[in-house]
Amino acid sequence: MKYKLIALDIDGTLLNDDHELTPRVKRAVTAAASAGAEIVLCTGRGSASALSVLAQLGLSGTVITHNGASIVDGDSREILRESPIGADETARYLDLCRERGIHFDLNTAFDIYVERLSEDTSAMYANMLAEPILRSREDLFPERTVKISIFAPKADLDELEAHWRDWRHELQTIRSGDYFIDLQHREASKGTALGQWAEKRAIPRENVLAVGNYFNDIGMLQYAGYGVAMGNSPPEVKAVADAVTATNNEDGVALVLEACLAAAPTR
Incomplete structure (x- = not known):
């Protein structure tokens, strides 16, 4: 070929x-x-x-x-x-998601960490062949985190992007699906x-x-x-x-x- x-x-x-x-x-x-x-x-x-x-x-x-x-x-x-990212870079994005009740997860190369699970998010992870690990908000930010995924209805994600449009972004924000925004290293x-x-x-x-x-x-x-x-x-x-x-x-x-x-x- x-x-x-x-x-x-x-x-x-x-x-x-x-x-x-x-x-x-x-x-x-x-x-x-x-x-x-x-x-x-x-x-x-x-x-x-x-x-x-x-x-x-x-x-x-x-x-x-x-x-x-x-x-x-x-x-x-x-x-x-x-390409890892740090706790300081991600803090305001996570705080915004928590304020709005929007689901997110923290990803290392192999593991996914979540603060909560619902019926909808559990079904989403099952479709992705993924098994998330529950962690509390007080737990240390996972070492070697490479991505944060935000999962919500499209309209909620549109509002989220509109809210942070004027932010100075240390991270890259990218739509990876109708119901997902990913935050990751800029490069x-x-x-x-x-x-x-x-x-x-x-x-x-x-x-x-x-x-x-x-x-x-x-x-x-x-x-x-x-x-x-x-x-x-x-x-x-x-x-x-x-x-x-x-x-x-x-x-x-x-x-x-x-x-x-x-x-x-x-x-």
């Missing part, structure tokens, strides 16, 4: 809206891997959750998680690179992490394919030699992509990879 490194987002891209990996998508991904491509899941999810999806594919390897704030070797579970992104990994693997940019669906995927779509947006992507994401495929409910990832495999020269 022309593409030696294939970066795939998970939610809204690899999985359908029921959080399922369809047989066609799985076949296409594993066929691309068999043809010599390195498959890298590049996601806003944490490492444990991403590795569970990689295992569903029957693959092993590296995952880029927390929107590029961590890169993890799947076999050894070694953290190859991470961390999927595009940066994908570039670092491609360089380490000595894979030229033109041999990198990326497929994603949301605002946190823009960096990797722009970095890749060929960036494909899902049909369910917002217009701003489609605008930066080289191509647009079908939606995640229509096996859009499979269509992209099947076309790449069909175009590959035969021996």
